[in-house]
Amino acid sequence: LATFFAIAATGASSSPDLQWLLELKAGFQADPLNATGDWIPPDRHRNGSTSSSDPCSWSGISCSDHARVTAINLTSTSLTGSISSSAIAHLDKLELLDLSNNSFSGPMPSQLPASLRSLRLNENSLTGPLPASIANATLLTELLVYSNLLSGSIPSEIGRLSTLQVLRAGDNLFSGPIPDSIAGLHSLQILGLANCELSGGIPRGIGQLVALESLMLHYNNLSGGIPPEVTQCRQLTVLGLSENRLTGPIPRGISDLAALQTLSIFNNSLSGSVPEEVGQCRQLVYLNLQGNDLTGQLPDSLAKLAALETLDLSENSISGPIPDWIGSLASLENLALSMNQLSGEIPSSIGGLARLEQLFLGSNRLSGEIPGEIGECRSLQRLDLSSNRLTGTIPASIGRLSMLTDLVLQSNSLTGSIPEEIGSCKNLAVLALYENQLNGSIPASIGSLEQLDELYLYRNKLSGNIPASIGSCSKLTLLDLSENLLDGAIPSSIGGLGALTFLHLRRNRLSGSIPAPMARCAKMRKLDLAENSLSGAIPQDLTSAMADLEMLLLYQNNLTGAVPESIASCCHNLTTINLSDNLLGGKIPPLLGSSGALQVLDLTDNGIGGNIPPSLGISSTLWRLRLGGNKIEGLIPAELGNITALSFVDLSFNRLAGAIPSILASCKNLTHIKLNGNRLQGRIPEEIGGLKQLGELDLSQNELIGEIPGSIISGCPKISTLKLAENRLSGRIPAALGILQSLQFLELQGNDLEGQIPASIGNCGLLLEVNLSRNSLQGGIPRELGKLQNLQTSLDLSFNRLNGSIPPELGMLSKLEVLNLSSNAISGTIPESLANNMISLLSLNLSSNNLSGPVPSGPVFDRMTQSSFSNNRDLCSESLSSSDPGSTTSSGSRPPHRKKHRIVLIASLVCSLVALVTLGSAIYILVFYKRDRGRIRLAASTKFYKDHRLFPMLSRQLTFSDLMQATDSLSDLNIIGSGGFGTVYKAILPSGEVLAVKKVDVAGDGDPTQDKSFLREVSTLGKIRHRHLVRLVGFCSHKGVNLLVYDYMPNGSLFDRLHGSACTEKNNAGVLDWESRHRIAVGIAEGIAYLHHDCAPRIVHRDIKSNNVLLDSRDEPHLGDFGLAKIIDSSSSSHTLSVFAGSYGYIAPEYAYTMRASEKTDIYSFGVVLMELVTGKLPVDPTFPDGVDIVSWVRLRISQKASVDDLIDPLLQKVSRTERLEMLLVLKAALMCTSSSLGDRPSMREVVDKLKQV
Template identity: 40%
Template sequence: MTPITPLFLAIVVFFTTAAEGLTPDGQSLLAFKASIEDPATHLRDWNESDATPCRWTGITCDSQNRVSSLTLSNMSLSGSIAPGTLSRLSALANLSLDVNDLGGALPAELLGALPLLRYLNISHCNFSGDFPANLSSASPSLAILDAYNNNFTGALPIGLSALPLLAHVHLGGSLFSGSIPREYGSIKSLRYLALSGNDLSGEIPAEMGDLESLEQLYLGYYNHFSGGIPRSFGRLKSLRRLDLASAGINGSIPIELGGLRRLDTLFLQLNSLAGSIPDAIGGLRALQSLDLSCNQLTGGIPASLEKLQELKLLNLFRNNLSGEIPSFVGDMPNLEVLFLWGNGFVGAIPEFLGGNGQLWMLDLSKNALNGSVPSSLCRGGKLATLILQQNRLSGSIPEGLGSCASLEKVRLGDNLLSGAIPRGLFALPNLDMVELMRNKLDGVMGDEEFAAPKLEKIDLSENLLRGEISEGIGALSMLKELQISYNRLAGAVPAGLGRMQWLLQLNLTHNFFSGGIPPEIGSCRSLTMLDLSVNQLSGEIPRSLEALEVLGVLNLSRNAFSGGIPRGIALLQSLNSVDFSYNRLSGAIPATDQAFNRSSYVGNLGLCGAPLGPCPKNPNSRGYGGHGRGRSDPELLAWLVGALFSAALLVLVVGVCCFFRKYRRYLCRLGFLRPRSRGAGAWKLTAFQKLGGFSVAHILECLSNEDNIIGRGGSGIVYKGVMPSGEIVAVKKLSGFNPAAAAGVARGKIGGSMSHSDHGFSAEVQTLGKIRHRNIVKLLGFCSNKETNVLVYEYMPNGSLGEALHGSSKGAVMLDWATRYKIALQAANGLCYLHHDCSPLIVHRDVKSNNILLDAEFQARVADFGLAKLFQDSGKSESMSSIAGSYGYIAPEYAYTLKVNEKSDIYSFGVVLLELVSGRRPIEPEFGDGVDIVQWVRKKIQTKDGVLEVLDSRIREENLPLQEIMLVLRVALLCTSDLPVDRPTMRDVVQMLGDARPGKNKEESSTDFGDLSSSQSQLLSPV
């Protein structure tokens, strides 16, 4: 409990003296205001000159002018509530302090000295420490207690069971540990109980089945209970919602749950439940949402589920279910979401599925289904997601899909479908992905209309498509990947492709295209892969390809190209794979720093030069085909002029700097320059967590000794500080900032206008000050004056993951595989919290191994939020003014388009996973120039020996669980997919890593990577 300081007592005495005419309630409220901070001045009308506080903001009084309600929700209040300040509000019935930055210990009187309190809401605050345990003096009228999303630790308060009218308890989203008190089963009045998102363990008490009034129960998410679902839950006859998702439970689903006739939501996903789906589930006549996904369930879909006529969502994916999908599933009148992928279902898809006009999302992929695709799927015009890939479906694709304007994703690859692509499919207004690869489609492409404004990916490879591709394909302005390889297409490569500014991959190999390469392709500046091999193309290779500065793969082999290889293509530093073989090229192979081997050039009788051997001597030539090694005279002259100009400019800049340094004082006197500020001003300490009795002076003392430096980075220097209590903290000193903006941040003003030179200080403080999660580093507080900003963190004795993996031979920590896996999963949990549990969601923008810190037990914490960005909508991209992040971790689309969303973090995390598996940095000399760890691993996994070479040699001597490591490697490759749409979400990553945990029986694993796009499947297949 925070001690009452002499200064605070003086403030209370002052307000009491100044407000002698004010009621005791008003005096108490003024004392409360004095103990906290109100940076937005919401409480400016709390005036000691008033007779009563009844007209003040947030105050409601009863007929006796006593304060009955104090509602200060979402007012940006900060600081810690001093004990005793609200204890005199004896008539208070409603207290709402939610969505503020109030922190420190929760004053005991809020639950012990307010005799009439009925409603207490402290959710979305920063309260920490143990929750008040002695509730014997709490208000017997207390009905609602909402403490969601705080930082409480220790055990759950047993004393809640003594409150006779308690109806609503939300203690989720904190760090409570231990087991659920059995006494909670005696709170007969309880209607709502949420304990999710903590660190609870042990068995779920059977006594909770005695909560006869309970309507909603939430126990999952980050908790890890042992044992199964208590059979006593079958007695919860009033229950409407039961959420035990990701709670660590095992065993079977109790048949007793079938007696919960009022239940509308049953969430049991992400557990280890086994056995069959009990027939008793059919007794849940009011059920609207049933999610049993990601378990180990076996058997079929019971016939009793036909009785669930109210069902809107049915998720059974990632289990071991089998048999046919019952026809009644297609007749459910309200079904909106059906996810059954990753099982062993056989037979046909229900004929009338979608006929109810409500179907929104359908995923039946990775089963063994046959028959045709039902024509009724989009009857109601609501279907957005259609995923049926990796089955044995045959027949044609329903024509009606071409007019289904709601469609966003169509993934029908790896089936036996034939016929034409539905007319109008590529013009749908909301479509962003079409995957029809590896089927038997044999339609004509020439008549296709290309007008979909959001389409990012088309994969039609390995079909029998005929005809030409129209120039209109260039209208797909957002397209990032176009795969039409292994078909029978002919005619010219459309010049309209040059209008696709964001195109990353273009693959037209193994077709019958003729004519030349349209020069317009050089306008596709984002291209990383261009494969036109095995066609009938001819003419010279256009020099416009030299403008593709980020091109990594170029394959023009097995065509009829003539002339020379443009020298500028050879100079592209991004290239890591080229193939010009089997054409009619001639002349000297341009000199390059890349070590391309002979196979890249064979089959061209006119080519010469390394690695094909020396060219014939010809003193009259500077090269072959007009693109030789020598520089032309105009080029040389331009180079010399540029060099001279650069040298002159450098001399000018140095001279100006010297002049201003020497005569700065004189120029200031004349008024041409502003004198430098001499006064830094007083220091101020703002705490976000409970501090261990140290002050600004103690923090600044550790900055005076350079021996305390433990790290340096682009945003500042990090010191180790030992406080008087013995507590060790990390102190980060940032340089160069805007004083006025820093003052705004110090007052807690969100969105303060920090200058660019603040090195992310505003973003880091505003972000970290609100975040509380076991896998995110704690920001204890910050100090500031007019010139300097200092952040105070919890100290991580084992430094960063980057140091542990890549430090010197003496300093590097030996991390065994089990520790590396644990770090990966914990860091993923931290990022998952940022992406899915924060509102608004937070994109870190600088995920890297050096920003994952390790405590004394090698528990991982995500750190350094200086570049963090807040997003209101998941999946939406935001344009940045410049690239921010660390080289080797930056997602391709971010580098090319300056657009960022949460998928950018996922790419960076995939790089971290590759570091953990390989022990290598993102950029290593052994990879070659312009090659990063992602490209290097992709190349290595093409062979079995190469896969083993990827593994860190320091862990090869262990008794390695290779299957687990390969699963983590697969997750890493998924995360680093070139297209954002191909990357999983962080929730998916956490689930997949959880299934790869060391020692888990892989026959029981729910991770089967069944929902992969074609490019992902091809990428992972060699592993």
Template identity: 40%
Template sequence: MLLARHLCNIFPLNNLSGEIPSNIFNITGLLTLDLSSNSFTGKMPRGFANLRELQVLDLSDNFLIGEIPTDISNQSALLQLRLRGNNNLGGSIPLQLCTLPNLQNLSLASSALVGNIPDCLGNLSQLQWLYLGWNMLTGPIPASLGNLENIFWLDLTSNSLTGSIPLELGKLSKLTNLYLYSNSLSGELPAQLGKLSRLTDFDVGQNKLTGRIADELGGLVNLKLFRAYQNSLTGSLPLWLGNLSNIYHIALFENSLSGTIPENLGRSSPLALLDLSTNYLSGAIPPELCHGRALFKLILFSNRLTGMLPESLGMCQSLTRLRLEMNSLSGNIPHTLFALPLLNFATLSQNRFNGTIDFEPVKVSCLQTLNLSHNFLSGNLTPALGSLQALLRLFVSYNLLHGNIPPELGKLSNLSSLDLSHNAFSDGIPPSLSNCTTLVTLNLSRNSLSGNIPSELGSLPMLGALDLSENLMEGGIPPQLASSSTLEFIDLSYNNLSGPVPQSGIFLHLNELFLQGNPNLCEAANTKGFKVCTASDNGSQDGTRKHLGRIRTAWATAGCAIFATLILIVCGSYYFQKRYVGKKGHEQYFTDSWHIISFQKKIHIRLEDIQSCLDENNIIGKGTAGTVYRGALKDGQKVAVKRMWIYNNLGQQIGDPGFKAEMEILGNLRHRNIVKLLGCCFSQRENLLVFEYMPNGNLGDALHNQAIGREFLDWDTRLNIAIETAQGLHYLHEDCVPAVLHRDVKCHNILLDAELSARLADFGLAKVMNPDGTPVTNSKVAGSHGYIAPEYAYTLKVDEKADIYSFGVIILELVTGRHPTDHIQFCEDMEMVRWLHTKVNMINFHDFAVEEIVDERLKPCAPSTAMEMKSATRIGLMCTSASPLHRPRMQQVVNMLLAIRRPHNKNKNNNNKPLISKPLHSPPHSHFSLSHPPF
């Protein structure tokens, strides 16, 4: 009898599926029914009226749909009602729940509930937990909630609540946690909340709050977490923040706060995170922020701070992330800062720091990003930078540095971006930079570098952009640069280069702008305006940089003119579309005014070449955004043309699905695993995007077309495709400035070249990430069914973890060979991800036999291959975790995929080099990590 009355000890966390059986209501004496963390589907059953003695009902973390049954109200003994988690319960909150006199815990979070929060919930006098976050609730917060005298946890986060925060909440004397963030609340922070002396966590971020932070809120003497970011708060930072003895997390970024940071902040508290960025704060950085030896994240960028960097900050052993850019800080940078053992991200750019960059070599360093650009730093660049072995990005441009570039930089084997431009470096480029085998961008422009261009630079396997312009480089252009298969951008203008211009590789279509200012260059045929080579031109070197000031002025003027022209082209195109559409017939679309823009290798695109591609016999794909054709340019280069209509045959506007996004984003991306946008043509009636041609189509067709057979996509090929796609996504998330969210990662958006290398494509839904790392808010769900992260569908907010979820689906697709939404293959109307999470127990993963799920075309599997597949499955399951917090970062995914590749396969594609040498770990806190109730 005891077993039947307490089912909570049997059913949670058992991966049970199907609908909840209705005969469970025959156990009329049931006290506890806990079916949480399973895979139950369908609607919540009706029949709870029979369970008169029920005290605990927990159906959290299932996949239930429909409305909450009103007969739950018959359980007068009910103490806890938990329906939160992955459920997708709809409708409004039943008023009948207000009749449960003994209810202590009401948890309805993370569903799809709509409507207002019922006023009558304030009648639940015994309520201790109210958790309604991550729904679609609207209207005001009921003032009646101020009657919940026993409540200590109130969470209404991530809804669409409006109005002001009720003053009555100040009566909740037992309240310890108040979460109201990500709504549309307005008005001021009520001073009455200062009476909540037990409050530890207070989060009202991402609302529309205005006014000052009242002094009365200093009564929150036990406050540990205070977040009011992304509002419109004004006035000074309150002095009482420095008096709080328990405060460890303060996030007030993106407001209009002014005044100084309280000088005693951190003096008597274990301050761990301080984010006051994007305000109008002035004065100095307080010296005792790290007094409690717990500070790990200090973010103060985009303010008006002045003074020197406190020496104590250079001794803060716990610091992992430091962002001070866009202020007016001055003086020396403490040399001990670079030796902090846990620091992994430091940006001090756009300040007034002077002095030298000098420190002793370090034995252990986690520093991955160091940005000191746009300051007044002088002296030599210290060779000790070569000891920062984890460094991925180093930016010291726009300073007063001189001397030689330290050869020790060649020890940075993980470096992906190096920018030393706009300084006064002299001597030659050290050949040791060729040891930085993961280098993607190298900018040494506007210095006084001399000597020859090292031929070793052409051997860098991932180099995509090289800028050596406006230096004193001599000699010829190394042919190794022309033979590079990864180089997408090169600028050698305004040097003293001589000899022939290579007639292959990137130089074949390179615009002369990127070679001008080198009068001694020549070419076999005068196609770029250089003289024709003679026998005496092989290696000749004469001429100096006369009139350099005038040349730089002309170059800057030309750049401004080009930028202004692009703006006029886009605006003009929009004007013509709005004014003249419908006045010309469909057959006239090629006689309209056309505009042509070239990207990447500055290929000269002619309209007649593109027109010749647009034939029905050349169609290679169709989608909702347009049609894709194959074709060729005049020089024989094969291209793919994506035709995106703006108006239909009736002259009705159907929008511009993704053209601007693809043009603006793809035009600036340079990575070997991102499809190349060669150019675009647009007119009044349609838009054309010109891409490099991928002869093997997309991964979706290759993987799911049974006629292709196992030889086409064997396991080694699939693993390489996963690695290359991960590297492309890592570039978007980590190396792009600003970072980019793809938002439609799927197999059909991964293209395959002649060697079956992967290219991430279709950026029509892509968006630029918010600079502060907060999620991007969307008006509707975008993406493809089966690949959309669960939190995106409910919250309409997306960050890089949504792309990682989609990529995890692709990994599981590569292992299983199954389409993610093919319900014929999966029982119980499941999708592939849910089916795999149900089938594979991550706790006992080592006992799992991968042969149970692997693609039949890949069988039989050698033991080593099966081990790789099993490891890939684990990575896919990690990426598709229901909680974004549990998904790895893209850097970690790349490293894990590279680690599982067998030794004999590691050289199959030598471009797949590790981006970092050891796994990265996310910081213990982030903008998305909040404490949750122990339900």
């Protein structure tokens, strides 16, 4: 008000604009640069100010000849506050208002003078809408409001500004569409609406803006196609439509934009090919179409773009070769073609790109060698050829690239050594050569790379010592040499790497001690030396100096001594400590965990003693605590109950005593509790029942007493493993057991439990194993056990006091492999259902009961021995084979069986029971001793085969001659299959039983060492039992002929059923429906998961394919040929590597350069089988283009957004919507399995879970 009255007092002597300028200034809150310091009212001027009262002389003000304000320019003066709308409106001669690059807030001026020509309010913090009244400033030629916080829609009235030449309103919060009225801006030369939230399509009326030179609409949500009318803007030099949702093709009329210099449409969903017409835009300097769905090949017309400096077509589906003409683009500085489907070799002409600074060709299908001519690209700074199929060596000419900063060649099939010349790349900062087949030693010249920041050489075959010169790379922050064949000691020169934050030397053959100078790496955050042969103590100074250390991984070494105290006292940022599988002793440092940052502590399988330090309770973030397999004693500290994040606790197999602290149940996130194998006493705390997330509770092998708390049953709904075996528990099994719907493993054996088995157990439908043996359970066997359709590993109720009969419902357990009801008081007859329906049963023990009547005959019981039924006085049978390991009863020889049967019948009439047994034994010995002389039996004379338990399926002995007779001397007419491991014959025994006999060739026959190795491997395979693995019944060898005997699968292979091979045995099984295919997928996955996770040692199949998936009479899948690669590999050096690499179309890409099979290569092959099941296509289908396999075909079709019907097998008829969704989910799992990155492939257990969730 004082300012207003001061202005009024001056009367007519003042400029007519002075009042409004002072009003404008009044809205300014801060003027740190004193930009308007001379804007002083006249009254202050009379009081001695040296400033003029004439506003035309004020800073930032320009006037006309008539002393009227025509321009206000206060740009970049750090002003804050608001802009007075009324003040601006009254400056009726104002032509330029520039308040840009300040910090003004509030709304834009809603009233503008009609005289205004240029409005620059950009780079402030203005809010609110763009006022529609702006259209009243009809003389506007420039409107700059970009980089503010303006919101709302762009007013359609803006189209009335017919003289507007520049409109830049990007980098705001606008929403809604671009108004069609924009077509009225006929004078517009620059239109910038980038980086807003604009939606809808690009108005076709833009084509009417014939003077338009720059169109920038990138970083919005625009959709639809690029309107062809855009190409009518013949003056366009910049077309920026990137980061939108545009679809459809690039308009072919693009050739009309002869002046175009920048074409940027990256990160949209454009389809089709790159049009040849782009080559007509001869002025193009920048062409970026990255991140679309473009297909086809690189058009030859691009060779005409002589001015082109940047060509980025990465992240599309462009195929074909890189053309030779690429080398003619002499101006090219940046070439990015990565993440496409380019194939063929890298053209040598690329050496002609003398100005090239960046070359990105990664993640394609390029093959051949890296051309040596690449060394001629002397300006090259970044080179990425990663994730291709490149072979050969790294050219020494790379050493000539003196400006190179990034060399990224990982995930190829490069061989040979790392060239010494690489040390000449003095500016190299990133060197990534991992996941290749590089061998030889690491060159000492790497020490010359003084600018090196990151060095990745992991997953190669590098050998020799780590060069001491590596300590000269003083700027190195990341060093990963893991998973090689490096040996020797870790060089002490690594201590010179003061900037090192990440050192990863895991899984090599390093020996010696951890060098003490490594302690000088004071910035270390992750230290991983695991899975080597390091010895000696962990240096105290190592951890005391590494104050920033977050992860310490030293597991699986031979380290001795105690865990350093400094780990606890100095490394306050440690989140992960894994020192498991060493030879450490001493005690756990008492202050470990006191920092509160610890998340994972794993000290399992050492010799650590002492007590568990209570300080661990301070680690509120600790979620994984593993101290199992040590000598820790004392009590479980109650302080562990303070660890709110604790999820996994394993204190098993120690010497812990006392009670389980009930406060442990305060850790509400606990999912696994393993306290087994200790000396714990007292009762199981009721409070454990409050752990809603608990999935595993293992308290077995302790001295616990009392009853099983009912709260565990009622309060732990997610529990899947409940192991309370080998304690002194009493009372009854809780009747509510059946509410545990997630229960898979129940082990309560070796206690004093009594009462009946609760019938509710039948509701635990996911149970895989039940062991209630060696208790005092009474009553009958509940028929509800028959509802446990997933029961697989075993059902053991032995050594109890059970009575009553065997419920026929047990026969419904078709997946069960071991059933033990021995040593009870069970009576009655054996139900027929057990003999006929329990098709997976491998071991049966009904001995020592009161069973009576005949033993049922059937395919299941026919392979059991007499010991399965012994000590049942009223039980009778004439068809069971002897349990004597030395017996030679042959189910393949009917006449002796009939003779024995006949004599038994006669003896039963004339002799007492004793005489009968004596006579039967005499005849048995006489007949089979004569038959056995001079022949090779299935259970051979080696110690490996005397024990029938190696081959649970083998309840009779077959001779070599039996098998030759059953296969017509291995006649070609009996061949039912062949492969890299041998030929398979159908064998029909005289009894009518059908087996499959595989003849394998093993070199070194007669060599005791080779024979022993071969027999040991076969014996191991003979013990492997899973319902989805083809069972190895036995082995026979005679004069160099080696026969493996398997169960016969009548419905042939999955390959036959999917692809119509003639080898289907005329089973007329028909086309597999989707339900069957899904069941087969789950079954195969479960079989592979068993090999990968449950066998010791783990087994890698190496040749998973649909031909090795065999189907039984119910189309249940069984995976064959598991373990054979290892058998033949260990016995023969004459086989080619292709025998073990897998089959064409199924081989994981990394095998080509690693030549090493792993679980991950199996998972890739299984992913291919999944794709076969869904699509019905062959792995390399004749309908695919050259060089395309099923994996790339599926990825391409999905990227092209093909319909589901285009992907699924056309033989699948009447597929429901639900089934289509299931197929897509299975394809999603298949894509994960076939990921080019090993780390992205799931484990087989994860795959099983995903398929079961479909």
